Amino acid sequence: MEIFRGRRLWIEKRMIRSPRGTKMERVIIHPNSAVAVLPVEGDRCKLLRQYRVAIDQFIYEVPAGTMEPGENPEETARRELIEETGFAAQTIATRGFIYTTPGFTDEKIFLFEARDLSPSDEYSKDEDEIIEVVDIPSAHLRGMIRDGTIVDAKTICLIHLCLGC
Amino acid sequence: MEIFRGRRLWIEKRMIRSPRGTKMERVIIHPNSAVAVLPVEGDRCKLLRQYRVAIDQFIYEVPAGTMEPGENPEETARRELIEETGFAAQTIATRGFIYTTPGFTDEKIFLFEARDLSPSDEYSKDEDEIIEVVDIPSAHLRGMIRDGTIVDAKTICLIHLCLGC
Numbered sequence: 483m484e485i486f487r488g489r490r491l492w493i494e495k496r497m498i499r500s501p502r503g504t505k506m507e508r509v510i511i512h513p514n515s516a517v518a519v520l521p522v523e524g525d526r527c528k529l530l531r532q533y534r535v536a537i538d539q540f541i542y543e544v545p546a547g548t549m550e551p552g553e554n555p556e557e558t559a560r561r562e563l564i565e566e567t568g569f570a571a572q573t574i575a576t577r578g579f580i581y582t583t584p585g586f587t588d589e590k591i592f593l594f595e596a597r598d599l600s601p602s603d604e605y606s607k608d609e610d611e612i613i614e615v616v617d618i619p620s621a622h623l624r625g626m627i628r629d630g631t632i633v634d635a636k637t638i639c640l641i642h643l644c645l646g647c
Numbered sequence: 648m649e650i651f652r653g654r655r656l657w658i659e660k661r662m663i664r665s666p667r668g669t670k671m672e673r674v675i676i677h678p679n680s681a682v683a684v685l686p687v688e689g690d691r692c693k694l695l696r697q698y699r700v701a702i703d704q705f706i707y708e709v710p711a712g713t714m715e716p717g718e719n720p721e722e723t724a725r726r727e728l729i730e731e732t733g734f735a736a737q738t739i740a741t742r743g744f745i746y747t748t749p750g751f752t753d754e755k756i757f758l759f760e761a762r763d764l765s766p767s768d769e770y771s772k773d774e775d776e777i778i779e780v781v782d783i784p785s786a787h788l789r790g791m792i793r794d795g796t797i798v799d800a801k802t803i804c805l806i807h808l809c810l811g812c
Contacts, residue, residue: 584701
């Protein structure tokens with residue numbers, strides 16, 4: 483049964499049968515698939531300092547966004563990287579995907595590492611987002627995860643997968 | 648405006664004002680706070696092989712669950728560890744928290760590392776969950792993340808924070 487359908491999410495209530503045969507109600511959130519991309523430049527990375535309405539806070543995140551109709555994940559990664567940082571990547575490598583929180587959503591985020599960056603002509607900042615691009619030495623990222631400065635799950639996963647730190 | 652209120656989630660639609668002053672509609676999912684815990688025993692860890700309705704798949708995950716009224720995160724971690732693995736931990740250490748996917752939810756998962764495990768008398772398997780406990784050498788976890796065997800975000804974050812691998 484549909485609870486809600488919006489531009490970014492649709493939400494359904496589903497009756498399922500447990501292993502014991504009990505009927506259970508589950509609410510499942512279906513967002514569009516998304517990508518996240520870690521831009522790496524020598525011994526530094528670019529992260530965003532971004533305001534998030536849901537948690538009413540600024541947090542550190544990698545560039546990320548949802549896939550538009552007709553896009554494949556790599557195309558979305560290239561587009562979002564330009565839109566959010568102003569840099570285009572010559573090299574984009576896949577780093578797999580994650581399920582963000584499969585207890586209530588099927589959201590899947592495809593992960594990419596971007597290298598060989600150069601300022602993009604196509605850059606036009608999305609004025610509906612509050613974003614600051616910050617350049618951080620890769621060697622600092624492990625400490626920023628340990629001390630709770632970086633708390634965004636996709637960002638931690640991507641740093642782990644790209645830098646193994 | 649409330650869209651839905653259930654036992655595990657409430658969902659609201661909120662009108663917000665963008666930096667440019669444009670009015671925007673955002674749907675925000677508010678689940679209960681949750682915990683996740685990595686049980687470590689010598690050079691091995693216990694993970695779960697668990698069926699998830701939302702993605703219709705079995706995936707590897709650390710033991711996890713939502714906080715009951717009156718519980719603090721550590722109490723939830725101890726309870727879920729027993730309920731899902733049958734083991735109690737003498738030592739529970741906090742490893743911070745993550746926001747799972749702050750684009751549309753304020754879900755926060757508190758992370759713990761459990762050591763000094765012993766079989767628990769209180770163990771009574773929750774028959775509404777399809778769970779198998781698997782013992783995995785800690786040295787294998789890095790490879791399981793790299794090759795896409797482990798794709799659950801909180802599990803990757805917790806392995807990174809506990810084992811630095």
